[in-house]
Amino acid sequence: MRKIRKNNSGQVLLLAALAMAFIISSVMVYVYQTSQNIRWEERSSQLNSFIRNVKLASRNLVIGSLANISWGGSNETLGSNLQRWESFVESHYYLGECAFSFELSEDYPYSSGLRIFWGTNGFGVSSAKVDYSLNLTDENGETTTRYSVNVTTHITINAISQWLWGQHLINVTIHVFNEDSPALCENLTVYYKDQSGNWHEAGLLDSYVLEDYGNGTYLARFTVGPLRVYNREIRVECFDQREIYVKATTTCQDV
Amino acid sequence: MHRNKQGQIRVLEAFLATAVIFSALLLSRPIYVAFDSQDDQDSLYNIGLNVLVQLDREGELGRLINHRNWTEIASRLSILLPLGVSYNLTVYDEESEIINNSSISNGDLNGRNVISIEYLLVDRADFNFYVVRLQLAWMK
Numbered sequence: 001m002r003k004i005r006k007n008n009s010g011q012v013l014l015l016a017a018l019a020m021a022f023i024i025s026s027v028m029v030y031v032y033q034t035s036q037n038i039r040w041e042e043r044s045s046q047l048n049s050f051i052r053n054v055k056l057a058s059r060n061l062v063i064g065s066l067a068n069i070s071w072g073g074s075n076e077t078l079g080s081n082l083q084r085w086e087s088f089v090e091s092h093y094y095l096g097e098c099a100f101s102f103e104l105s106e107d108y109p110y111s112s113g114l115r116i117f118w119g120t121n122g123f124g125v126s127s128a129k130v131d132y133s134l135n136l137t138d139e140n141g142e143t144t145t146r147y148s149v150n151v152t153t154h155i156t157i158n159a160i161s162q163w164l165w166g167q168h169l170i171n172v173t174i175h176v177f178n179e180d181s182p183a184l185c186e187n188l189t190v191y192y193k194d195q196s197g198n199w200h201e202a203g204l205l206d207s208y209v210l211e212d213y214g215n216g217t218y219l220a221r222f223t224v225g226p227l228r229v230y231n232r233e234i235r236v237e238c239f240d241q242r243e244i245y246v247k248a249t250t251t252c253q254d255v
Numbered sequence: 256m257h258r259n260k261q262g263q264i265r266v267l268e269a270f271l272a273t274a275v276i277f278s279a280l281l282l283s284r285p286i287y288v289a290f291d292s293q294d295d296q297d298s299l300y301n302i303g304l305n306v307l308v309q310l311d312r313e314g315e316l317g318r319l320i321n322h323r324n325w326t327e328i329a330s331r332l333s334i335l336l337p338l339g340v341s342y343n344l345t346v347y348d349e350e351s352e353i354i355n356n357s358s359i360s361n362g363d364l365n366g367r368n369v370i371s372i373e374y375l376l377v378d379r380a381d382f383n384f385y386v387v388r389l390q391l392a393w394m395k
Contacts, residue, residue, distance in 0.1 A: 011268075013268050013269060013272050014268055014271060014272055014275075016272065017271070017272030017273070017275040017276055018275060020275075020276050020279070021275045021276055021278070021279040024276070024279035024280060025279055025282070028279075028282065042297060045297070045300075045301075049300075049304050049372075052304075052308065053304075053307075053308075053374055053375055054375065056308060056311060056312070057311070057375050057376060057377045058377075060311070060314050060317065060377045060379050061377045061379075061382070063314065063379055064314070064377065064378070064379030064380065064382055065382070067379065068382075077382075081382050084382075084384070085377065085384065088349065088375070088384045089375065092373070092375055092386060241313075242313075242314075242379075243379075243380075
């Protein structure tokens with residue numbers, strides 16, 4: 001009996017070792033499976049990265065196109081750039097199939113994705129709106145992302161003219177907005193109309209002062225004289241920091 | 256004599272048991288290493304992508320590429336990337352031709368675990384499209 005127990009002890013040791021090896025192997029398989037899940041998450045993260053990339057670049061393209069159109073470029077620029085961008089994106093997706101499309105907004109007041117209105121009532125807007133659809137397909141499934149890019153620069157101006165000592169003291173208050181949030185100007189030029197109906201740049205006058213409040217509000221002050229002009233027209237032209245051009249005209253309020 | 260043989264068998268069995276356990280440990284080690292290194296690679300990928308997005312947010316990266324200002328790009332990358340990360344940036348045009356005529360990097364990436372980020376870029380001024388490939392590796 002004693003002899004049998006002695007013989008068994010070695011086998012128990014081996015069985016214990018095998019059990020431990022089995023446990024270690026199980027842990028190994030568990031870790032492997034977890035890492036497979038992480039790989040799937042990594043794939044999903046790569047998809048999201050691509051979508052993020054395309055969204056940002058699409059926005060940059062609309063900004064660039066609007067800057068070009070607002071400064072005299074053809075309205076067709078937006079559509080043709082987007083068509084090039086569409087095929088560029090589709091040909092640079094390697095994780096599966098990519099179908100990318102765009103639609104220029106026709107929602108009022110947009111026409112062919114554009115809204116450019118430079119009014120005489122103190123309001124001017126340059127805007128572009130495009131709806132995109134990005135469909136990505138691979139062996140794991142299909143993802144469709146729809147998003148809209150709206151780039152809008154608008155200004156509002158208000159001018160007050162005060163007849164003082166034989167001269168007009170003119171104050172022009174300008175507010176600049178990007179997507180309805182106050183924004184800074186890259187370049188701002190104020191013009192006034194003389195009694196003959198000719199436009200002159202106010203910045204060339206010695207009396208011209210432009211105050212920048214740093215919050216999208218600007219105040220231009222200058223004096224023009226000596227002939228008195230009622231209902232003088234003032235025009236403000238502005239390039240925002242994205243190089244988008246916008247202008248607005250208003251009539252001075254005589255006080 | 257019989258007792259001595261039994262002792263030798265016990266020793267052999269013990270060695271065998273140890274070998275079984277260690278072989279299991281050795282087999283599982285590469286997976287742990289891969290698992291750890293995957294985490295590092297993921298964080299490096301996210302860092303690189305965020306840096307590119309940051310540079311591109313106001314269209315700055317496209318402008319620098321359009322002006323072929325490779326020195327400035329390298330300088331911006333060196334500032335934005337954390338210390339201990341080596342990078343190499345390659346810029347391709349729409350025809351997949353490399354356009355950076357000088358190297359945009361801060362060291363050699365050979366022999367390291369390198370991750371690669373491909374980023375599509377639009378130049379706002381002239382509407383050129385570029386593909387930017389940023390390769391990153393942790394310095395040893």
